Amino acid sequence: xxxxxxxxxxxxxxxxxxxxxxxxxxxxxxxxxxxxxxxxxxxxxxxxxxxxxxxxxxxxxxxxxxxxxxxxxxxxxxxxxxxxxxxxxxxxxxxxxxxxxxxxxxxxxxxxxxxxxxxxxxxxxxxxxxxxxxxxxxxxxxxxxxxxxxxxxxxxxxxxxxxxxxxxxxxxxxxxxxxxxxxxxxxxxxxxxxxxxxxxxxxxxxxxxxxxxxxxxxxxxxxxxxxxxxxxxxxxxxxxxxxxxxxxxxxxxxxxxxxxxxxxxxxxxxxxxxxxxxxxxxxxxxxxxxxxxxxxxxxxxxxxxxxxxxxxxxxxxxxxxxxxxxxxxxxxxxxxxxxxxxxxxxxxxxxxxxxxxxxxxxxxxxxxxxxxxxxxxxxxxxxxxxxxxxxxxxxxxxxxxxxxxxxxxxxxxxxxxxxxxxxxxxxxxxxxxxxxx
Amino acid sequence: xxxxxxxxxxxxxxxxxxxxxxxxxxxxxxxxxxxxxxxxxxxxxxxxxxxxxxxxxxxxxxxxxxxxxxxxxxxxxxxxxxxxxxxxxxxxxxxxxxxxxxxxxxxxxxxxxxxxxxxxxxxxxxxxxxxxxxxxxxxxxxxxxxxxxxxxxxxxxxxxxxxxxxxxxxxxxxxxxxxxxxxxxxxxxxxxxxxxxxxxxxxxxxxxxxxxxxxxxxxxxxxxxxxxxxxxxxxxxxxxxxxxxxxxxxxxxxxxxxxxxxxxxxxxxxxxxxxxxxxxxxxxxxxxxxxxxxxxxxxxxxxxxxxxxxxxxxxxxxxxxxxxxxxxxxxxxxxxxxxxxxxxxxxxxxxxxxxxxxxxxxxxxxxxxxxxxxxxxxxxxxxxxxxxxxxxxxxxxxxxxxxxxxxxxxxxxxxxxxxxxxxxxxxxxxxxxxxxx
Numbered sequence: 001x002x003x004x005x006x007x008x009x010x011x012x013x014x015x016x017x018x019x020x021x022x023x024x025x026x027x028x029x030x031x032x033x034x035x036x037x038x039x040x041x042x043x044x045x046x047x048x049x050x051x052x053x054x055x056x057x058x059x060x061x062x063x064x065x066x067x068x069x070x071x072x073x074x075x076x077x078x079x080x081x082x083x084x085x086x087x088x089x090x091x092x093x094x095x096x097x098x099x100x101x102x103x104x105x106x107x108x109x110x111x112x113x114x115x116x117x118x119x120x121x122x123x124x125x126x127x128x129x130x131x132x133x134x135x136x137x138x139x140x141x142x143x144x145x146x147x148x149x150x151x152x153x154x155x156x157x158x159x160x161x162x163x164x165x166x167x168x169x170x171x172x173x174x175x176x177x178x179x180x181x182x183x184x185x186x187x188x189x190x191x192x193x194x195x196x197x198x199x200x201x202x203x204x205x206x207x208x209x210x211x212x213x214x215x216x217x218x219x220x221x222x223x224x225x226x227x228x229x230x231x232x233x234x235x236x237x238x239x240x241x242x243x244x245x246x247x248x249x250x251x252x253x254x255x256x257x258x259x260x261x262x263x264x265x266x267x268x269x270x271x272x273x274x275x276x277x278x279x280x281x282x283x284x285x286x287x288x289x290x291x292x293x294x295x296x297x298x299x300x301x302x303x304x305x306x307x308x309x310x311x312x313x314x315x316x317x318x319x320x321x322x323x324x325x326x327x328x329x330x331x332x333x334x335x336x337x338x339x340x341x342x343x344x345x346x347x348x349x350x351x352x353x354x355x356x357x358x359x360x361x362x363x364x365x366x367x368x369x370x371x372x373x374x375x376x377x378x379x380x381x382x383x384x385x386x387x388x389x390x391x392x393x394x395x396x397x398x399x400x401x402x403x404x405x406x407x408x409x410x411x412x413x414x415x416x417x418x419x420x421x422x423x424x425x426x427x428x429x430x431x432x433x434x435x436x437x
Numbered sequence: 438x439x440x441x442x443x444x445x446x447x448x449x450x451x452x453x454x455x456x457x458x459x460x461x462x463x464x465x466x467x468x469x470x471x472x473x474x475x476x477x478x479x480x481x482x483x484x485x486x487x488x489x490x491x492x493x494x495x496x497x498x499x500x501x502x503x504x505x506x507x508x509x510x511x512x513x514x515x516x517x518x519x520x521x522x523x524x525x526x527x528x529x530x531x532x533x534x535x536x537x538x539x540x541x542x543x544x545x546x547x548x549x550x551x552x553x554x555x556x557x558x559x560x561x562x563x564x565x566x567x568x569x570x571x572x573x574x575x576x577x578x579x580x581x582x583x584x585x586x587x588x589x590x591x592x593x594x595x596x597x598x599x600x601x602x603x604x605x606x607x608x609x610x611x612x613x614x615x616x617x618x619x620x621x622x623x624x625x626x627x628x629x630x631x632x633x634x635x636x637x638x639x640x641x642x643x644x645x646x647x648x649x650x651x652x653x654x655x656x657x658x659x660x661x662x663x664x665x666x667x668x669x670x671x672x673x674x675x676x677x678x679x680x681x682x683x684x685x686x687x688x689x690x691x692x693x694x695x696x697x698x699x700x701x702x703x704x705x706x707x708x709x710x711x712x713x714x715x716x717x718x719x720x721x722x723x724x725x726x727x728x729x730x731x732x733x734x735x736x737x738x739x740x741x742x743x744x745x746x747x748x749x750x751x752x753x754x755x756x757x758x759x760x761x762x763x764x765x766x767x768x769x770x771x772x773x774x775x776x777x778x779x780x781x782x783x784x785x786x787x788x789x790x791x792x793x794x795x796x797x798x799x800x801x802x803x804x805x806x807x808x809x810x811x812x813x814x815x816x817x818x819x820x821x822x823x824x825x826x827x828x829x830x831x832x833x834x835x836x837x838x839x840x841x842x843x844x845x846x847x848x849x850x851x852x853x854x855x856x857x858x859x860x861x862x863x864x865x866x867x868x869x870x871x872x873x874x
Contacts, residue, residue: 090850097844101557104549110541119791120538120805125784127818141855174854210817232818254866260859296858339835346831347562354556354835357867361860362836365848368557369832380647381564381669383830393820394783395806398776398791399799411802413527417611418578421733422697423798429691430794 002289004305006281008313009323021310022327024238024268024376029218036193036222043197048204054194059136059167061189066205071176071187079176087174094366095146095181101368102154105387117400118407122393126156129207130390131199131231132184133214133224134175136165136191142178143364147371147385148214149182155390160184161209163199165191191216193223200227213385215372234385238376239268239308242360243329243349245320247336248277250356256287258333261361263304264297270308272327274320281311321345328379331360350379405431439726441742443718445750446760458747459764461675461705461813466655473630473659480634485641491631496573496604498626503642508613508624516613524611531803532583532618538805539591542824554837555844559830563593566644567827568636568668569621570651570661571612573602573628579615580801584808584822585651586619592827597621598646600636602628628653633660637668650822652809671822675813676705676745679797680766680786682757684773685714687793693724695770698798700741701734707745709764711757718748758782765816768797787816842868 007017042050048066055061055069063069080088111121130152134145145162152160162179164172166189179187188206190198196216202208211232212224224233242262246255259271275281288305292298314320321342324332328348336342339354346352350373353360364371372385399407408427415423444454479487485503492498492506500506517525548558567589571582582599589597599616601609603626616624625643627635633653639645648669649661661670679699683692696708712718725742729735751757758779761769765785773779776791783789787810790797801808809822836844845864852860 086850087854090847090854093847094851104547105559112541118804122542122806123780123783123789128784143851143855229813229815232815251866254863257859257863257866261857261863264857264859296856301859343560343833346560347565349831351832351834352560354833357838357841358834358836359841359845359848359863359867361852361864362841362844362848363832363834364860365851366844367555367834367836369559369834373832376666378666378669379829379831381829384832386830388825392816392818393823394786394816395788395800395810395821396780396791397788397795397800397804397806399795399804401794404794404796404799407799407803408796410527410530411796411798413523414531414580414802415798417524417527418580419733420698420701422694422701422738423801426691426694426698426796427798429688429694430796 002292002302002305004285004288005310006285006313007310009315009319018323018326021308022377032218033222036219036226039193040197040223040226043194043203044201051190051194051198051203051206054192055190058192058194059165061166061169066188066203069189070205071189073180076176076180076184076187079173080180082173083177088177090366091142091146091174091178091181094143095150097366097368098146098150098370099154102151102370102387105151106154107388107391111396114403116402116406118403119396119398121396123396124391124393126158127210127390127392128157129159129161129209130157131209131212132160132162133195133212133216133220134162134164135216135220136167136172140164140172140175142174143371144215145175145178145182149179149184151370151385151387152213152390153182155387157390159186159207161199161207162187163190163195165189165195193219196220196223196227200231211390213389234372234389235374235378235382237372239270240265241270241329241375242272242331242333243324243327244273244333244335245317245324245342246273246275246280246333247317248275248280249337250335252280252283252287253291254356254359255284255335256291258360259288259305259309260291260295260301261359262331263301263309264295267300267303268308269304271305272309273311274314274323276314276316276320278313281313285311317342318345324349328377330373330375330379331363333358333360348379350374350384439729439739439742441722441725442747443722443750444747446752446756455760455763458745459814469655470659473656473663476630477634477660477663480631480640481638488627488631488635488640488643491629492627495629495631496602498603498606503625503640506626507642508626510617513613513617513621513624516610517617519610520614525614527803528579528583528611528615528618531580532587534803534805535583535587535807536591539588539807539824542588543591544825544828548833551840553839553843555840556833556835558833560833561828561830563595564647564827564829565594566596566598566646567594568646568649569597569599570632570649570653570657571599571601572653573609574604577601577609577612579611580808581652582612582615582619586616586621588807588822588824589650589827590620592824594827596623596644598636598644599624600627600632602626602632630656630660633657633664637664648827650826671809671826672811672815672819674809676707677702678707678766678812679709679768679770680761680764681710681770681772682754682761682779683710683712683717684754685712685717686774687772689717689720689724690728691793691796692721692772693728695797696725696742696746697728697732697738698796699768700738700746701732704737704740705745706741708742709746710748711751711760713751713753713757715750718750722748754779755782761786765814767810767812767816768800770795770797785816787811787821
């Protein structure tokens, strides 16, 4: 029998219990960090040579050159052709939907001119070159290729370099096919901290990128943290989370399976149900116990639900929304009547799934929005991965001769107030007498 | 006589010389980091009590309660009333211009509905509560209050909490007046790592925020790095930089003063001139030598220019733009004829100042765009501080019953391909027979 916590918002100390349930200690392993530091330094110094050595040591791939580790566009197209028709079709449809959604995120440059001719604006440019890390082995997910590569391509990134380890030479055809669909520009079968280092610093063969995105194990995460600054990185994700708000009128089996779909990711994943209906909570608990035995990943699901899951009785849906805002979950299901009425009360969530038919799994694969979402309550201040992560802005300022006088006086007063005389004088030179062009 | 490097892009090894010139070793002092870690732990554990102790120890302010360290809105309004009219006017005009520019950055929610009734969208919400750090003492800049507070207010941030140390009780009236103009909601006269900790974790009196922005010394920077994750942070800025591209037809004194205006910030600041006109470079060098002696901050300017400055002869303006893209400077001046023709060739820069009349100093104070800009070549992947840093996005997915079947099939195939059966089943339940609501 599975032991999942049942709580009530009316419990004494509920807030403290919830806070404790949410707390996730992101343990940084000092030994991992030290190993990674060494690998990065070595890649920076010795480039291709070091990259080949680490790839032999960790992935047991013996190549004579890094060029041998690159897969040609033809090889990727071959992987796509080799897919069963239903898989190819599903991947292509998912890609098309993700692309259509992300195209709405594209930002455009703008400017305006003031009466005296002074122009102000914001110029939007794509990143020049981006690196995409895709894990190898059993946690190798083609959907992750789509979700990271498509926003970059929509943004207009000049060159998208994918890296993915192929331990012992084992390649995941679905992942390669996804790379083909996304028109990844180059793909190297390298991984780990050495691949992150190669992308961040460049080697003789692997070009240096401006930003590195994509999930990875603790070595990859530690390496990304370390190269941040030299290159941009996306967020370093914590365990996956779902918070389901249900009015008690959805099939309990559906809700139980939705909770499983997060729990099966990872023993640290978190699945929480909020409902004002105590009988419904009992029904979901019963369904969890009954369905668990049939799940191939039942060990992981059980550990996740017992350690970090909870079924919480709330006073009403208003209170459920307030708790959801406190939790700021990665995924939030509003499995209620008239969900559009409740969504206005949600301020903090990575993605919001409205209505009984919207299982969170659709968002993972093909609904359109990104599945890379803020975890560990960071939805309070962060957003899903998007096209905006692959575009950047430059301010534009073109001051007319008349504007230089008008603005120069303001700047001069404020600069003197801050004790920065060169600032003041560089503004004054443009409008004071005796300072001709 | 000042020794500023003169280089030419035609020099042997020019690229390596440039790379070396740009390299800035961001030394993390382990002792600082250790001290900061201790302070943060203490603030987290003992809240107000610890905050009072550190404020006494570091700022020599002896208060009986943290409430005593809060300045009332009336006190801020008083500071504004106490300003000389010209300063008040300059601050208010600058604030109005910064506000007008940033209002153009405001993003809005959007959604679209597919033929089968499936709705997809992006909901934009402001951050609930933001902390703004403003340094005290001699590097106390009212312009920094405007540039950080206004985008937050334009975004609609619920509550903006400012902290600024007042060592020995010394308050900067311009800074307090700027806080009044920006309608900062609460202001505590606390600083250092203890203030960052108070904002990140909350104390009995200081409310916990969702993001902390604003510049600070190495203790503040180390504290921001450490609390990142628990709260969002803005970038941790490096030394200021300017790159001037000049066709040789701007007054050399103007250009020399523009270089000074970065150099006076900091001995590590970087000021570089690119010009195809060798005689003009000589004229600027002469102007630098002549004007330096008259500058109040000549010691800092000299150190900055001698250590990190350069006057570089380039082949032509096309090459200058290519070098600018490589450098990705924080500030870029295009002091040339028809600057709008050249701006299209610039891909990487924090802010671009077009034309001979646009001194960089105008951007620091009152042109409108933000003066918090990406440094140390991070303009390759980062943007100026903006309203977008105080808004976040949540994906919206509302799948219709028909959509659940159409998308469920795709998700099911891909989830099985990734070995995630609970994902597949939670999608299948919504459209397969026998799974009623």
